[in-house]
Amino acid sequence: MEDLQKWIKSYPDFPSKGILFRDISPLLAEPKGLRLLKEKFVEAIKPHAPDYIAGIDARGFLFCTLVAEHLELGALMIRKPGKLPGELIEKNYELEYGTNSLSIQKKDLNDKSVVIVDDLLATGGSMKCSKELLESLGAKVVGGAVVIELKSLNGSSKIDIPITSLISYAD
């Protein structure tokens, strides 16, 4: 945990006042950090034996192909509105103020198992929404994995799958 954490930089009041932003940029830019990050994701995800790794737009994309390719799996994109062509399923989720929405292309995922990856688990809204989108296509979502979890927001308690966080902050 500590090995990865030393490459995270914190920015007070971003993107808005009162938010302490945890930035993964230095971790990605450091070859040893990126290699270790992949190894830890793979270690967490491999036991779930998934068929697909789904990444949440946009920073989840940094990890879904990385892990999927290593494990010889396919990668799925869960995207913000207006980005995916074809027949979609869309779903709203609540933010502190207002709502956001995510979408996924229709695809037969019956009998397929999926692990969802993202950079950050905060309130858990986008992870929960992604899980429900995948389930509506027949998938069994067997786990989630994030680089950073903000424990004080209790995001993982809202999602009934095991979630691995490589780094966690108490607040």
Added chain:
Amino acid sequence: MEDLQKWIKSYPDFPSKGILFRDISPLLAEPKGLRLLKEKFVEAIKPHAPDYIAGIDARGFLFCTLVAEHLELGALMIRKPGKLPGELIEKNYELEYGTNSLSIQKKDLNDKSVVIVDDLLATGGSMKCSKELLESLGAKVVGGAVVIELKSLNGSSKIDIPITSLISYAD
């Protein structure tokens, strides 16, 4: 080329009328496709011997970490407005109607060489803008690599670096 192309799906009139959208989703979702995609990216990029792989928000993120980790390099994010914390450099680029903008975190990239990756090269606006952002930090941009190039839009002619496209369409 053909090996990868068979996993690309085309959608007429997306995101707007008259545009033929080339979708990489089936390629990413196919383990053999994703593996082959990585191998071809690595083959194209390794001879440039870069220090970093920069990915353009959002679909470039699918490839920058994948290639960087394989080559034991760092990955850099070039992002849409409002997404990156810290001191930034921002730059506008022109679209057919209006302008877009991209940003990068300030970082000393003197004597560092970078390859830029993205899913698509169309008019080349975002690739050219990304190159200029990296150069403003002192980097030498030694190449670009994309999954798909739309040749009829002449994007690569606007950018004075070698650009490898894994798949190209005449129109």
